[in-house]
Amino acid sequence: MNENMTRKGFVALTGATSLAAFLAACGGSSSDSGSSAADSGSSAANSGDAQAEGISSEEAAAGGSFDPASEPGGPIEVFTWAGYDDSEKDGAPWMWSQYQEGEYNADSPLKFTFLEDDGQALAKVGSGYAPDIIHPCIAYVVQWKEGGLIQPLDMALLPDYSGIPEAISAGGLVDGVQYIVPFDVGFSCLTYDADKINFDNVGGEESWEVLLDDRFKGRMALFSDDVAVIKIGHLINEGAVDPNVQTSEQIAAAKETALKIKLNLRNYWTSQTETVNDFVNGNLDATYTWPDGFWKIKNHEKMKGRNIKYMQPTQGRLAWVCGMVLHSASKQPGRATMAMAATNTPAAGALLTDKFQYASAQQNGVMDLIEDKALISAFDIDKPEAWAPPKAWFEAPLPNYKEFVTAGQEVKAS
Amino acid sequence: MATIAETPTPPAPKRRRSRRETRNDGGSAVSTYGLLAPMLIVLGILFLAPLYYIFLFSVGLKRFSPTDALASLNGELNAFSTELWTKLISVDVTVLIPGLNFDVPVLVVGIVFVVLLITAVTAGRIPEYGSWIVGVAFVLLLAPFLTFPAGNNLLRLVEFSSEGQYMRLFFKSVSMAMTSSVVAVLIAIPVAYFLAFCVGKSKYTWLLIVIAPFLTSYLLRVFAWKVILGDQGLINSGLTTIGLIDEPLTFLIYSQFTVIIVLTYAWVPFICLPIFLSFETIDRRLLEAAMDLGATRMQAFRKISLPIIAPGIVAAFLFVFIPSIGEYITPTLVGGTQGTMYGQSLANQFVGGAFNWQFGSVMSLFLLGIVLLLTFTTSRFLRAGGGGL
Numbered sequence: 143m144n145e146n147m148t149r150k151g152f153v154a155l156t157g158a159t160s161l162a163a164f165l166a167a168c169g170g171s172s173s174d175s176g177s178s179a180a181d182s183g184s185s186a187a188n189s190g191d192a193q194a195e196g197i198s199s200e201e202a203a204a205g206g207s208f209d210p211a212s213e214p215g216g217p218i219e220v221f222t223w224a225g226y227d228d229s230e231k232d233g234a235p236w237m238w239s240q241y242q243e244g245e246y247n248a249d250s251p252l253k254f255t256f257l258e259d260d261g262q263a264l265a266k267v268g269s270g271y272a273p274d275i276i277h278p279c280i281a282y283v284v285q286w287k288e289g290g291l292i293q294p295l296d297m298a299l300l301p302d303y304s305g306i307p308e309a310i311s312a313g314g315l316v317d318g319v320q321y322i323v324p325f326d327v328g329f330s331c332l333t334y335d336a337d338k339i340n341f342d343n344v345g346g347e348e349s350w351e352v353l354l355d356d357r358f359k360g361r362m363a364l365f366s367d368d369v370a371v372i373k374i375g376h377l378i379n380e381g382a383v384d385p386n387v388q389t390s391e392q393i394a395a396a397k398e399t400a401l402k403i404k405l406n407l408r409n410y411w412t413s414q415t416e417t418v419n420d421f422v423n424g425n426l427d428a429t430y431t432w433p434d435g436f437w438k439i440k441n442h443e444k445m446k447g448r449n450i451k452y453m454q455p456t457q458g459r460l461a462w463v464c465g466m467v468l469h470s471a472s473k474q475p476g477r478a479t480m481a482m483a484a485t486n487t488p489a490a491g492a493l494l495t496d497k498f499q500y501a502s503a504q505q506n507g508v509m510d511l512i513e514d515k516a517l518i519s520a521f522d523i524d525k526p527e528a529w530a531p532p533k534a535w536f537e538a539p540l541p542n543y544k545e546f547v548t549a550g551q552e553v554k555a556s
Numbered sequence: 557m558a559t560i561a562e563t564p565t566p567p568a569p570k571r572r573r574s575r576r577e578t579r580n581d582g583g584s585a586v587s588t589y590g591l592l593a594p595m596l597i598v599l600g601i602l603f604l605a606p607l608y609y610i611f612l613f614s615v616g617l618k619r620f621s622p623t624d625a626l627a628s629l630n631g632e633l634n635a636f637s638t639e640l641w642t643k644l645i646s647v648d649v650t651v652l653i654p655g656l657n658f659d660v661p662v663l664v665v666g667i668v669f670v671v672l673l674i675t676a677v678t679a680g681r682i683p684e685y686g687s688w689i690v691g692v693a694f695v696l697l698l699a700p701f702l703t704f705p706a707g708n709n710l711l712r713l714v715e716f717s718s719e720g721q722y723m724r725l726f727f728k729s730v731s732m733a734m735t736s737s738v739v740a741v742l743i744a745i746p747v748a749y750f751l752a753f754c755v756g757k758s759k760y761t762w763l764l765i766v767i768a769p770f771l772t773s774y775l776l777r778v779f780a781w782k783v784i785l786g787d788q789g790l791i792n793s794g795l796t797t798i799g800l801i802d803e804p805l806t807f808l809i810y811s812q813f814t815v816i817i818v819l820t821y822a823w824v825p826f827i828c829l830p831i832f833l834s835f836e837t838i839d840r841r842l843l844e845a846a847m848d849l850g851a852t853r854m855q856a857f858r859k860i861s862l863p864i865i866a867p868g869i870v871a872a873f874l875f876v877f878i879p880s881i882g883e884y885i886t887p888t889l890v891g892g893t894q895g896t897m898y899g900q901s902l903a904n905q906f907v908g909g910a911f912n913w914q915f916g917s918v919m920s921l922f923l924l925g926i927v928l929l930l931t932f933t934t935s936r937f938l939r940a941g942g943g944g945l
Contacts, residue, residue: 261909268622268911288625360806368909409810409892416889424788425809544631547910554893555721555901 205319206296206468208476215249218478221263221273223464225498227254236493237325240484250477258412259367267291272471274478279464280313280322281386281537286467287316293470294319299479302486305506310463313538323482324465324503326494329452329521329534330370331459332362333421333436334428336449348453350378352428353403363417363429364403366410368550369540370430370460375399377457382532385460390545397549404553418442433499433521452521454533461534463503495523607924613917614640620913630911640918647720649727653713662723665716672697673933701727701734703816710812722901722919729898732812733880736819740876741869743820744828751828752835763832767825774822778889781818785809785890810892818890819880827872834868835861870934878927898923 220227227233228242235242238252255273257263260282267276268289278286286292297303297320303311306324314322332352339358344351353362353374364371373385375396388396408426411417417429422442431439433452440450453459466482468475484490491502492511501523502508509524522528529536540546612618616633627634648659672693679689700714716727747766751759769777784790787804795801807813838861846856882899891897902923905916 258907259909261911262907265620265907265911265913268620268626285626285629288623288629289621290623290626360810366908404893407893408806412888420786423786424804425786543629547912551901551904551910552721554896554904555725 205294206475206479208296208299208479210246210299210474210476210480213250213474213476216474217253218250218275218472218474218481219253219255219273220275220277220481221255221257221267221271222275222277224256226277227256228252234493234497236497237485237490238481240487240490241481242484244480244484246477246480250474252481264289264291267469272469274469274472274474275482276467276469277325277464278322278467279462279537280310280324281462281539283314283321283467284316284539285543287321291470292321292467293472293475294321295323295468295482296476296479299476300483300486302483302488302504302506305488305491305504305508306486307503307505310503313463313536314465314467322465322467323486324463325485325490326465326498327461327463327501327503327529328433328499329459329461330365330430330432331455332428332453333431333439334451334453335421336451338427345456348455350374350455350457352453353406354378354399356406358427359406360408361427362407363409363411363420363426364407365414365430366412366554368547368554369537369543371400371403371410371550371553372396372546373460373535375403377455377535378403382457384531385535386538386540388542388546390542393542393545393549397553400550400553401556404556410554437499437520458532459534461529461536463536465503501529610917610920613914614921616640616914620911632912633914640915643915644720644722644918644922647718647723649723650715650717652715652717662718662720669697670929670933673930677933698734698738701731702738703731703735703812705813709807722898725896725901726898726922728812728896729881729883732816732895732897733819733877733883736816736823736880737873737876739816740820740823740827741831741873743824744831744872745865745869747824748828748831748835751832752838763828766828769821770825775885775889777822778818778886781814781821782809782890785814785817809890810895812891812895814890814892815883815887815895815897818886819876819883822886823876823880827875830868830871830875831865834865838864874931874934878930881927882923 225233226237228235228238233254241247242252257266257277260278263276263278264282264285267273267286268291276286276292283292300323303323310324310327311320311322314320314324332350334352338361339352341348341352343355343357352358353364364374372388372393373396375398376383376385376388376392378399379395380392408420411420411429414431414435417426417431418435418438420426421429421439422444429435431452436450436452439445466485468478468482472478486504488504488507488511491504491508492513494500494502495508495512495517496514499517499521501521509518512518512523518524527533609618613620616635616637616639619627619632619634621627621630621632624634633639645662647662649662649665650657650659651665676690676693676697679693680686682689700712700716702713704711712731716724716731718724718727751762751766755762782789785808786792787806787809789809791808792801792804795805842860843856846860847853851859882902883897884899884903887895887897887900891900898919902916902919904910905912905919910916
């Protein structure tokens with residue numbers, strides 16, 4: 143360093159260095175920020191490049207065509223929900239075993255990171271994170287596709303795909319091209335303690351309206367999901383009518399109902415484990431859960447002798463399908479698709495029910511493979527009518543998604 | 557004989573400067589500012605650059621969605637617009653004082669508080685009534701936001717409500733953060749006084765004991781409160797066992813009360829430090845002189861100690877208030893539906909289902925502006941060395 147540097151000189155040097163660093167950091171965006179219509183951000187640039195590298199537009203329209211053998215090695219990153227990794231202790235190694243026993247695992251091992259919910263996953267990947275495989279729910283496939291974040295599948299690498307009923311796989315089609323390998327299917331509904339919660343004030347039958355019953359004020363909880371909050375309000379307002387299809391007026395009305403529900407709620411939970419703990423520790427008598435949450439509460443040591451039920455409301459349960467999609471920037475789309483294929487086998491589907499109490503999108507021979515047959519009847523897995531309107535309303539792409547979210551946000555912020 | 561005036565003054569001999577002096581001349585700037593250089597560079601990259609991005613997001617010059625189609629689906633702005641700022645700021649605030657309700661634009665409320673803040677900072681220089689004016693300004697600044705427990709509910713002297721959910725949430729967060737800060741400072745002052753004056757040589761051991769909770773994970777401490785305050789937690793079980801209550805006190809968990817309690821608990825150990833250091837600067841002879849002249853302990857504290865520790869109190873207050881107003885973890889874990897804070901809503905714009913980075917940026921910049929304003933005005937107060945107090 144120049145020993146004779148003056149204070150002024152040093153300040154100028156530091157300023158110049160900082161300015162250079164600042165401009166370097168901003169450079170990528172400053173050039174495109176002015177023309178935001180064309181602005182794709184770095185992630186889009188990545189995905190666009192990758193799409194250009196991986197598949198042509200013609201191929202995309204017809205579906206991908208990958209050659210796993212010619213792909214470079216390296217880890218295949220899987221961005222999934224907690225518990226779906228290959229950990230022997232608290233994961234689901236059986237989901238991935240077919241791939242991990244195969245020829246490419248040594249060269250392209252699986253590496254797992256965890257998402258919190260669909261919104262967080264889309265935000266994270268949309269802002270530049272590029273895993274190979276992502277595990278969103280099927281209702282969001284349109285958004286992933288519109289964001290240029292996923293690419294069509296090579297169906298030739300998915301030999302068991304035909305075992306998924308069309309009613310389920312149709313949700314992953316965009317412009318006639320399939321983007322998702324549906325994997326897990328489940329309900330979203332209230333788990334409640336029947337000794338403490340009753341439906342006397344709402345006609346005696348199980349109903350979402352119980353959330354408005356102030357006899358149970360402070361003893362109930364819902365999932366902190368903006369869309370679900372509004373859908374529940376709609377089901378209470380309109381009865382067994384598809385909550386995915388709502389006009390602006392219906393959303394406004396559902397929001398008003400959700401605001402009334404909020405007065406009776408103890409909290410909006412962000413982690414199912416959190417609400418299960420609250421329930422078994424006596425802080426709640428009813429909470430929104432997925433099937434595994436209900437099962438954990440029902441079979442918890444502290445709940446012995448308690449009459450824990452999973453509500454089948456007159457308006458219908460909410461239901462969802464999630465699955466694996468392929469990032470458009472994946473450098474190993476073929477091998478990643480083979481890993482996705484591992485989750486689509488009948489064996490993995492059966493274990494999904496045995497281990498997680500979810501139904502499987504793969505239904506080819508799965509019922510026979512499920513070991514704990516009690517689970518089949520507990521969740522009506524073998525009864526198609528239990529999974530169709532008006533008993534259950536599957537998530538679907540929402541053309542006015544923004545309105546749902548804004549209303550849900552305002553309910554929680556009020 | 558030559559006069560002194562006539563005598564030419566010989567030029568002062570040039571003193572040969574030592575090597576050390578020479579080195580200091582040229583090198584001092586480098587060595588002094590060199591210490592700052594990494595921070596300035598980090599500040600540029602990790603603060604100013606993101607700030608620039610956030611500004612672009614806030615006025616629609618940048619968007620989250622990588623494609624037009626997704627931007628359209630998410631309802632994002634595609635060109636320069638102040639629409640989102642208008643959505644947040646152009647709202648009326650209903651001021652609910654018992655027996656008197658009136659609506660005013662939020663900007664008017666902001667101007668009133670800025671005037672009060674500047675008064676609190678500068679009025680101490682006014683002779684005779686200065687300290688009274690400062691005191692009144694502080695009371696008017698703090699009192700509207702303070703929260704008091706009342707049975708299962710919380711009461712405020714003044715409620716700020718608004719049709720704009722986010723502005724209403726902001727005022728609620730200010731209130732919760734303000735209450736936590738004031739309570740934490742009130743708890744920390746006697747603790748710091750005890751450490752400074754009552755425990756002699758073992759004061760640093762005691763200080764370590766006081767700040768010991770700060771050495772554990774914040775998340776663990778918040779979860780510990782869930783165990784303590786739950787319906788079947790320590791407090792409810794204890795009260796039930798001794799027969800004081802039949803049903804659990806439900807307001808103890810998942811409420812604004814819980815958030816205030818946990819925030820207060822979390823910050824008290826930390827703010828004991830600046831107040832303790834302020835007490836340490838007091839010349840004990842001043843207190844002895846005051847006592848010799850007939851002052852009571854309280855008078856000595858009010859006339860001597862309090863003005864000296866005032867900067868420490870203000871610093872401590874800011875240490876709690878600034879991070880608390882944007883709190884995310886605590887209200888998420890123990891706030892329930894009633895204890896929601898501005899920081900949660902802000903975070904949800906970025907990483908929740910909202911996908912609304914543009915509005916999240918507006919919320920962020922608004923909060924940053926408030927914090928900067930507060931820091932700037934109170935830093936003047938700190939330089940005044942206790943100002944009006």
